[in-house]
Amino acid sequence: MGQAATSSSPMNKSLSAPIEKMPGHWVLARLGKRVLRPGGRELTEKLLAMLDVRPTDDVVEFAPGLGYTARLTLARGPASYTAVERDRNAASVVDELLTGPNQRCVLGSAEETGLGDATASVVYGEAMLSMQVPTAKQRIVGEAARLLRAGGRYGIHELCLRPDNVSQEVREAIARDLSDEIHVGVRPLTVAEWRELLVGAGFVVQAVELAPMHLLEPRRVIRDEGLWRALRFAFNVATHPAARRRVLKMRRVFRNYGQHLSAVAMVAVKA
Template identity: 50%
Template sequence: MNERNSTMAATSIEQSKLPQADRGAEHMQGHWVLAQLGKRVLRPGGEKLTKRMLAHVTIAGNRVVEFAPGLGRTTRLILNAGPAGYIGVDRDEQVVKIIGPLAASVGGTCINADAAQTGLPDESADMVIGEAMLTMQSERGKHAIISEAHRILKPGGLYAIHEMGLAPDELDDSIKDSIRKDLAHAIKVNARPLTAAEWRAVLESEGFEVLWSGVEPMALLKMRRNLADEGIGGVLRIMRNVLTHPDLRARVLEMRRVFNRYGDALTGIAFVVRRKD
């Protein structure tokens, strides 16, 4: 993407009203709390895991659909790689307003639709990419979205996901339940992260074969991760906003307590899978 388009995209995010900005901090979903504070990388395994995942797919010359593009950090990586086409899919109109101009700068688009029912034609995509969205779905919701990715992919097409994981695979069910309950309370979303084996099983049950998987620490609120993802300027912006917005600060502290409590069990996990012929 050229310098002019990069500048335009950055400005469009700054000027757009962020999703859930009209809600009080106590009711806002956790990832949008972080976005309100100025955080731009909202993926469980950070930008490092996103880039590791994208290194295992070929975007150039392929038709890409991105589920739940959020603030567009990964969208930029996709568009800079030269896809033959790009369609973002998000059910939040504010996200569509953020991503639309960014996608349009290279001839793409972003549509207001549910990832489980995109309305896109069968076998119309070479690749589907989705991050930090399946985790927030029930078991049925996970299957519905993965099934939709399978439907719109051509045979042999790739599906890349980056989600929250649990470790080890043998983690006790009572601990899983505690994690899910405390996460739901802290981030105001019924998050249901899975173990690596469980993620693999649900993907395979919908007609995919696993080509690659990777993990990184779930260090969303750690200083080292934020310096890597946001840069010094971004970290200073976030810290300033945390100090000056006590309602948002309370939410962040609550999330941090939960993340720290279960730090040994929470991970960022990514998969690249292929639709079977």
């Protein structure tokens, strides 16, 4: 996603909207941040370890964004890899990572991919369900179930609310403040509700991992991006006042609700 900030990047169109109105993840990408999922690199690595992608696997990734996890998955040498991304510019970045005839990126929605029934052994998507309305969440999880063969694994990495009995008041305040500051409707679920969503589509949940929502905390930024990139991100934040205001507001919301917001990764198996 560092490429995103350069003038020759294919991401320029998605990233050229006025910074005040741009979705939060593209603001961060424009400032050079590559890791945009709530649990950071560490939770992604745990998710991939739990999914255990092998050379015999047919993998579908929903919403690869700028391809951070795509790179890690492709390095595992799956039999095939198909990404489904609805942003044309992000899809063209992912396209550039693909090298073989069994690797492709489809421009479209994870709600209705157009891919064949039971054609995948692994499906996953990160930081893409939390932003959907309830019906779209159900359609996407249902689409994962349709694409998977029996025994196939589905992985998610999303925001979650804690604890499971979080009050309606806190839930509404978090949804409102996140949506106001990220400029995308964000509707995280509790761990129990994510589980229910997966079970409702015919999955058996096999593993759950939690991580703090520290996306914009300096220590996590260094861990996720590496020191050099983290310094460049900090420099970009410091020198772009409009973007700085957006980043600080997002971080304030994450901090205000730190006790109630986490990242969750889950792996479920199609029964």
